[in-house]
Structure formats: C-alpha cells, structure tokens
Amino acid sequence: MNLEKMYQEIILDHYKHPQFKNLAPMVSGGVEVHHINPTCGDEVTLRAQVVDGVIESVTWDGLGCSISQASTSVMAGLAQGATVENALELTAQFLLLMQGKGVSTDADEILEDGIAFAGVAQYPARVKCALLGWMALKDAITREPGEINE
Amino acid sequence: MNLEKMYQEIILDHYKHPQFKNLAPMVSGGVEVHHINPTCGDEVTLRAQVVDGVIESVTWDGLGCSISQASTSVMAGLAQGATVENALELTAQFLLLMQGKGVSTDADEILEDGIAFAGVAQYPARVKCALLGWMALKDAITREPGEINE
Amino acid sequence: MPASSLNAEILKQDFPLLGRTVRGGKKLVYLDSGATSQKPTQVLEAERDFYENHNAAAHRGAHQLAEEATEAFEGAREVVASFIGAQTREVIFTKSATESLNLVAYSLSAAESPIQWRPGDEVLLTEMEHHANLIPWQELSKRTGAHLRFIPVTDDGELDLTDIDTLINEKTRILSFTHASNVLGTVNPVRRLADLAHAVGAIVVLDACQSVPHEAVDVTALGIDLMAFSGHKMLGPTGVGVLWGRFEILESMPPFLTGGSMIEVVTLESATYSLPPKRFEAGVPNMAQAVGLAAAIGYLQDVGMHAIARHEEDLVTSAIAQLETMPGVTVLGPAGPRGGALSFLVDGIHPHDVGQVLDDDGIAVRVGHHCAWPLMRRFGVAATTRATFYLYNTHEDVTSLISGIRRAQEFFGTSS
Amino acid sequence: MPASSLNAEILKQDFPLLGRTVRGGKKLVYLDSGATSQKPTQVLEAERDFYENHNAAAHRGAHQLAEEATEAFEGAREVVASFIGAQTREVIFTKSATESLNLVAYSLSAAESPIQWRPGDEVLLTEMEHHANLIPWQELSKRTGAHLRFIPVTDDGELDLTDIDTLINEKTRILSFTHASNVLGTVNPVRRLADLAHAVGAIVVLDACQSVPHEAVDVTALGIDLMAFSGHKMLGPTGVGVLWGRFEILESMPPFLTGGSMIEVVTLESATYSLPPKRFEAGVPNMAQAVGLAAAIGYLQDVGMHAIARHEEDLVTSAIAQLETMPGVTVLGPAGPRGGALSFLVDGIHPHDVGQVLDDDGIAVRVGHHCAWPLMRRFGVAATTRATFYLYNTHEDVTSLISGIRRAQEFFGTSS
Ligand SMILES: Cc1ncc(COP(=O)(O)O)c(C=O)c1O
C-alpha cells in the first residue's frame, strides 16, 4: 500500500471538485442532520428531501480532509434519485468495503466511484473520515421529515 | 535473622505474662486512649494518670500478637513512675530502635527489656505491632487530663 | 484443547518468581495469590512486545504505530469479552476492581444516574464484602441518603438467606455482593440472588475478584448487570482491572472519570459523551497492562479454567482435611463446595505470629483482616491466617503449610 | 553528574522501538512523544525485575515478598518526590494525569471538601486546556453550581493577562491551568498566576503533563498547591500517573476512590480514613508501574533535565526556523521561549492528509484537535498537525519532517 494507491485520482478529483456541496434551502418535508467526527473535529451538514421513499435531493456542506470530503461527494452523487432502500444498501456495501470485509461481487458496479476508497480500509484511522458523509445520509433518510438534528 | 533471634525469651515472657494488663478504674485527672493498628486490627486501650509531670500509673488492655502485647507490657513497666519527659525520650529511643536507625550508646540501659525488640526492626510489617502501645502512651501523656479518646 | 487436569510442577516453571528463595535460602511457598498472583513469562513478554514494537497512544494518532497500539488494545478487549461471555463493547478497562466498583457507585449516584434516588431507598450488600465493595457504597449512601442493608453470614460462613424476602424489597435499588469470599472461600448463589433483585427492579453488581481468576465465568448465565475484577489476581499485570456491564445499563450511566478520548463534542462550557466503553475510559489508557491481561487470559485458557478449578478444589480439600485433624486449629467458612481462600485460627497464637513462623519457613500467607473487617467482627476475631491457592500450587505446598503450622504450635508451646 | 548536553543518537539505542521500521521498510521518525513517549530498556527491565523477583501485594502481607514489594513501591514514591522537590508523603500514585485531575475535582466538590461552595463561586481555567483539565471542572460545576471562567489566549498563543485582575477575584476558589500547552508549546507564568490566585485564597492546580517530562520542575518554587502528570509521557510505563499536593491541602481533602488500604477503622456503617498518601490509594496499587516510573526518572536524571530541555529547544527552534521559510506553512504558538509541542497548518491540505503523507514516509506526528477542541475553535481551525520532540529526537528527524511536508505539498499540488 502506498500513498498513490490510497489517494486514487478519483478521490483527489472529488476532493478538488466536490459535488452537491451547496446546501439547498430547507423546504417543508426536508431533513437536516449534522455529524461530527469526534476524533478529529471534521463536520458535515446534510440536507435530504425524501418523497415517497425516493431521495429527491441530497446536498451538504462541511469541513474536513480529502477523504471525508471526497467520500461525501461520491455519496451525494450516488444518493440523488435513489430509493431509500437502495441508498441503505449502498451504505451497507460501503461500510463493508471500509471494514475490509470484502464486498459483493457487483460492488464496483453499484458503488461506482465509491470503490476507489477500498485502499482507505488499510488505514483504520481514516475509515471514520470516509464514513462521515455516509453515516449522515443514513441518519437523514431514516428520520421523520421535518426533523433538524444538531 | 531467624525466628529465635526475633522472638527473644524476654518477648515471649512478657507475652505470656503481660504486665499492667489490667485497666485501673478511671479517676479524675486520668486519660484514656484507644489505638488501633489499621493493617491488622490489633487494639490497645491505655489509661494513664499524670501528676505534676510524673506518670503515676499506666494500665492497659488489648488484643494483639505477641509482639504488640509484649512491647506494651515492657512499655508499661518502664513508664510507671517516669517523668513525662523521660517517657517521651524513651519512646523516641524505642522508635529509633524500630526504625533500625541505631540508638544512643546507652540505649540498652534506658530501654532495659525494650532492647529485646531490636530484631523486630528487620521485619517492617511487625514494626507497627511493636509501636502500638508506645504510640498510645505518647498520645496519652501529651493530652490534657480528663480526655477520653475513642 | 485444554486438558481436564494440570501439572502444577510444570506450570511453575513459567513463573520466574516462584523459583526464588527467601529468608536465607528457603524455598518459596507462595500461598498468597488471593492478594495478588504471580506472572508467567508469557505475560511479561506480551507487555514487553507491546512496548518494544507497538507503543503509541491508542485512538489518537493517524500513524502506523498508533494503529498498531489501537489494535493491540482493542484486541485485548475482545479477549476479555470472550473470556467472560460478553460483547466487546461491554468491557471497560479500569485500573483495578476497586476503580471499577467506585466507577459504578459514583456513576449511579450522579445527577444523570439512571437511578433517581428517593428517600428510603436501599442498597443491599452482605456482611462478607471486601472493603472495596463496602466503602464506595457507604460513600454513595452519604451522597444519596440511601440506607445500606446487609445479608447476614451464618456461623458456617454462608449467606443467611432466611430473611431474603424482606431484605430484597421494593426499596432495593442496588444489590452488590461478592461472587466468592476472599476470606471464607464461600461461593454465593449469584443467579438466585440476581433474579430476586431483578424482580424488584434493582441493579445487580458482582464483585468477581475471587471468581474470574479461578473458574469459568459467564456473565449471561449469572444473570447480573455489572461485574468487577482485577487483572493482577489472575496472572495479569498490576494496574489493570475490568468493569463489565450489560450494554443497556452502561449506556444509561453517566461517565465517571472525564477527559480526553471519551467525548463527542466539547466546548468551553459543556461536552457530550461517547458511547461505552469509551465513555468510561478517559485519558491515554493502560494499554500495555490490557495487553498483558489478555496474555494472562490466553495462558489461563490454555491450561483450562475447569482444570484450574478442579486443581484448586483438590488442594483446598486436602488442606482442610489435614487442618481438621490438628488440635487447636479451626477452619473458618463452609466445608465445600468452596473457593480457594482458606482462613484458619490457631488457638493461643495470634495470626501475625503464625504468619511470622510460616514466613521463616519460606511460606507466604496473609494475616490480618483481609480488608473485610466487618466480617472479622462477625466472627469475633481481630484477624485470621489465610492461605490461598492457584494453578501453580502443589500438594507439596499444602504439606509445607501444615508442617509450618505445627512448627508454630511448637514454637509458642501450644502444641499438646 | 549529568552532562550539559546530550547525544540523541546514542540515547536512541536504549529505545528498542525506535529501531523499527514502518510502512514497508521506512525508518521510523517518532515525533509524537507529546501523546506518549517511548520506553528505554532500563524501564522495561525495572518492571520486569519487580515481577520476577519482588511481586506481592504491598502493604498487605507480613511475608518477605510483601516487604520487598512495599519497599519497591515506597522507594518509587521517594524517587518521584525528590524529582519534583516534594516530600514523600505528598506523592500519590494514580493511573494517569486524567485520574489525578479527576481526583482533585471530585474531592474538592465532595461534602467534606475544604471548599464550602457558595453561589457565584468561580473556577478559573484557560482557553488552552486539554480536555483532561476542562471536563472534570465542567462536571464539578454541575455538582457545585460554580461558574467556569477562562483566561483567553492571544493570537500568538500566549495567555492574555490583560483582565487577569478581574478574572482572579474574591469569588475564585480554584485556578487550574496547564504549565505547558500540548498544542502551542506555550509555557505559562505559573508563579505569577499562583501568587495572584493565592492572594484571593484560591487553590492552585497545575497540569504538568507537558512540563515535568521535559524540564526540571520544583513544586515549591512554582508556589502551587496541587500538580498532576502522567508516567507514560516521561519514558515510564502506561497505567501510572502522579498527583502531588502540599501535605496540608491533601490532609484537608476527603478521599476519592475508596476501598482497601486507605482506611483506619471500618464498620458496616462507616469508615475513617488514613492520612495521605494512603487515603488516596485504594486497592492493590499499580506497583510495577510505579517502579517503572522511578526507573524512568532515574534515566532522565542521568541524562540531565537541563540537557534535555536545551536539546528540545534546539530541535524546536530549528524546526520553526525551517517551517517559517516554507510557503503556505503557518506555525501556531509563540516564537519562544517555548516547549517542544509544535503545531502547524499547511495551506490547502487538511492535517489528516498532511499526517497521512508523513506517515507514508515513516514520520509519526499527531493530527486532530489534540484533546483541546476549544483552543482549536479559538484559532478558527478544526485541527492541526503537531510534531513533538523528546530527548531521543535528532536534527535528522527535523529534516525528515520538513521534507515530508514538502512532499505533501507536491502530492496535493499546493506547492508553488
Ligand atoms: C496537557 C495535558 N494534560 C493532560 C493530559 C492527559 O494525560 P493522560 O491521558 O495521560 O491522563 C495530556 C495528555 O494527553 C496533556 O497533554
């Protein structure tokens, strides 16, 4: 494992050009969550709009390292328009990837850019960075609409 | 150091025939103190009658091992009729003996039977036993008459 | 696979200290494992390996060493958990059983305690508790106003359960008691008492200092809520203890020690706390000691807890049988089944003097009140002499003990 | 006699871990001693010698081993005391600085505390405290109603004493602050602050975690009342810390952890407490770790605390000088005189990513909030990268750090 393998081009790209990093205005029925990584202080605020089991929009803002920023960006891309069910399955797959436990055979198909984070699993201290945005997503889409969590 | 050197005949004698182990009735002007060795639970109750700086009587009762019983017995013998000043000096000498720090050259003269306890200094856990009665004496003769301490 | 019996002579070779001599060349006979056990080379090597190869602040760094230290420390937690049949997140490393019990008593009397104390509430203990499971509750009682009540002890050294139905009542908020007595060897009926206490909604705390080192313990089977034990009594290093708790209970408890690594978010004014076990492990932890404790558990498991329990039973049964034939010697505590703590009295000789004669023969026992002073009062004695056995003790050690006692009787002229 | 300078290359050989490689054969450059230090063989040998030759429960047995264990443990106390210019009975062994500070905060808010808390009372801290010297006081504030106040920090990372005369006032009951910042390297004016606090009758507590390992500290000269530090940051084992207190203060404080070995007389209902230090050391103590800490102090004294301080100053001065020539790099904290903690920011690269690149080169630094989250907010950052130096670090280590940072800038394309 070396630096280049961990920081894949895809990761650095997302880091430099994060997607959906631009909080949409809160609308009625939206959910906002705020997550913090207590070991380093990195934060993410995420807003999601779920209508009839479908994630109509995910936007976010946050402060953090390349890994947390890039992985949140990737997550936001994958989550737009997905069903809640699918998004939870994606999250589960990404968690497995991060725990280095191996993923389903079609993981790279469904995780798309997310698969670039496989190398992060080698660095336990960074796993939390990669999970920050995903855990915020999971939290947001399993809440009642209208909740704001600090 | 062996067992016989530590438990000198004098010690075993005092243990089997403790002197002044028989609490005199409390009279006005008398002092009673009660000391406990917290590491083993041994106890001594001591009554002293001091008149014009002279210890007119010391009696005691207690529960404890051969060392604590014998040394209290020796102490009581030495203290009867001594001035407070002398008794404190004796106590100081006995303490030095127990700390293995060497004693004044005439120690065996003034400590009499007390010198038999020299071997106890080799066994740090037993030093507290040997000191129990002496510390009770010191406490009693430096108090105001009439005090009863639990 | 652990064998069903063990060879103490062979195990002894793993314990460097047991090879030494004392008091001018006397072979050491160590019968004080109830106070603290000796350590096998395997444990010392594990600690050393941690320091020489993986030492860094766990949970705190992003470099390779910090990862390794975290892995070693968390790996130790897994070992402890599986040893007592617990979940990993239910195991908290403390410095000692004493800290574990204080943690519980402080947390359960803090403002955010899951117990909201009401006037008349009771904490139930027993008359045979070690000071470590007595004084923290006395202090809790000062803070909360709770009354302490005590399950009495029979003349045989068993818990007297005659009035248990009034002792455990709707005012009982906590029942805390020892699994095995460190003085009498009594083994208490944990499950039965725990079930009675749970029926009235009390929290059940077990002091397992004298059981976990000596027999297989499964927290689920015991049906308790919280359990404390010390590493140094089970072949582990000094400076490490464990508090186990059911996760739901731990999660409901506020922190005790506060500081680094146990928080979520901190401002100058306030802080939010992590989930257990981190919530209860403030500061850079006792990593090397946790690793050493895990190695000790590995050693115990290799020998086999059942073999250890059987071996100790063997020794203590033999010792009791021999002591009972000796005139002037009284054994305290139940005949059996019992743990390996063996307290006795020798007529006319104070325990300190018995201990001194034994020491002169190289035999290390403990004399005194064994930090169970109220129990001494219950039996009307100031002190006892206590021998405790462990996996490395042999029948020869028992023989030495018996001869030593005989010598004491001769020396003090009390033998008939 | 300790020399006035030291040779880190030679000292390094005493530290087995520093000889290892990481990340596929890279030479380890350990710049994280502020989190925890490495241990010389001498310390590991001292612990091992305790376990292999003298292990028994201190203060509890009457046999030879117990005597030796007591002597080893109490001998360690003497070594610590003389190292900080204290009386032996003023040194309390805890598991860590975190426990030491919690002990103080709990004891001083107990019912029998020498401080009788009144509405409006204040505890004064600073904005640069480690969580271990912040959260225990937040908890105390919940228990007592005391208000926490904070001495602010200037942009240079020094304490801002402009309003000190109102911050320290007749309502101030406790002043607790760090001797040296674990983030900024700032060394605070202890004596001056202590004198001001004493003038209003406050108790002065010092967090000496980052000073005692690195410079000669004399508690009397500092004019403080209580002081906490950890063994693992000063070449000692994990699992041991120290609380020092003036004897009169300690004597006036109620116990914190309760249990065996800290009592005078115990009944079922109540207990009376021993004098310090025993009053504060319930249970079988961390004997081997205390012995290891004493060996660590012996090692530090042989090298010489002045030589150590000078060596670290050398390294940190050189590091700062080099960092300041690098475009895009900002050093936090005062220019000097300062301690050896060196925090910096690299424009456009998050500290986690800086740390990752350094780690890939075998360089161990710490990234994050360093358990001083409020201080991070004060500087408007989420995290910093921190290098900390100790007696075994060399100028070559500094060079590696600088090249590593340059590599990070190249890797993330932020170098100009
Ligand atoms: C300034 C300061 N105070 C307190 C602590 C806490 O020390 P420990 O975690 O060893 O208890 C540390 C180290 O982490 C520190 O740097």
Ligand SMILES: Cc1ncc(COP(=O)(O)O)c(C=O)c1O
């Ligand atoms: C039954 C019992 N409980 C508690 C303790 C306290 O353990 P420690 O001193 O290791 O905290 C002991 C041992 O001393 C014990 O035997």
